[in-house]
Amino acid sequence: MQQESRLGEGTEEKITTSYRAGEVIYTAGSRGIAWRVISGSVRLDRNGPDESLFASLALRGDVIGAETLLFGCYSFDARVVSPCVLGPWLERQGCPSGEALLQTLAKVEHRTANAMSLRSGDALNRVRRLILMLVQEDAPSVPSTQIALPTLRDMADITDLTAETVSRAISKLRKEGLLNREGWRHASIRTG
Amino acid sequence: MQQESRLGEGTEEKITTSYRAGEVIYTAGSRGIAWRVISGSVRLDRNGPDESLFASLALRGDVIGAETLLFGCYSFDARVVSPCVLGPWLERQGCPSGEALLQTLAKVEHRTANAMSLRSGDALNRVRRLILMLVQEDAPSVPSTQIALPTLRDMADITDLTAETVSRAISKLRKEGLLNREGWRHASIRTG
DNA sequence: CGTGAGGTTGATCCAGGTCAAGTGAAGTGG
């Protein structure tokens, strides 16, 4: 957790927290509040008996840790995939409204379908879909935009490939012209 | 949809509907209510631009079609994987309670993690996990139990394998002794 | 009984896993 800032936004004041790539936001079993992803991306992992397994990917607008309102603690580990900003969800305590919950529920189901699609098809398309997903959710409808790429390890976990295969896929995407390298682990993407 | 029955259950009367394997419960875009899965299993598919893609698997206790309360129509296709019984969810209309929605939300996130785990590891373990998932959710803590196996096609879609590979995996599981054939597309499973 | 959909099994091929040997960038201590 790097910084906290108070931003006036519309009529209400919001508190947000920025996280850097690789940071742990929370771990399963610990206590805390539910968060909304303002920007960036977060991976949720189920820490199974043996090791930690990728469970799903939260992007801008998604709510993470909602189960804490029910169980009092988190069910998953949350780690930053690309630098992100979080804000508290449902600041005013008490019984959350049905409407907000229904929207969150619909979003989670959509997110599930997206995550599953990242594990179908060949390596090149999985990685392409992942990168487009990260960009489009962050900055929709811009012809060319910048992105902070996740680590190969994260992309490999998400797509169920190896880091080597992801690296090769990204090389191909660069040759294709989808990605242009822009410094260390940053790229610009052609979305047109 | 094969039959409707009214069952006294506790103090309240419930209406349930039984579906046979392969039946379509609803399609994306159509109107209807939200359902709770009483038994059996249902696959939800996103009908993408090209073809229908597996999005997630609903088991006993899961709610499907909740998005209809928000959008007025379904977002996914729902098809029966193994014979199932559904009941309406939130019979009395109006704003659903926060508690019930939170539970449903937590269940969906759990379901996502389960579905993702069916697309990790080698073919044998994916199929094994799928079968154990279908059994455990249906009849927990029984040493040996019966199961109506889904079609190879369904199992292949869910695990992102081919039908041939699933068939070979099931043969191995039979040799292992996990599965015993009991007639056409039925089996008993050793859960001890 | 005949037909068709689903399941099984074998042979072959290749995408991606695995192993290994680099390279480049960000730090770190002198």
Next chain:
DNA sequence: CCACTTCACTTGACCTGGATCAACCTCACG
């Protein structure tokens, strides 16, 4: 400011698990 370390990424060579293609079998149902 510069060695030195370290971690992430890259690239090559090889091998294997599962896809693909094909032939066949089995049950359910009309």
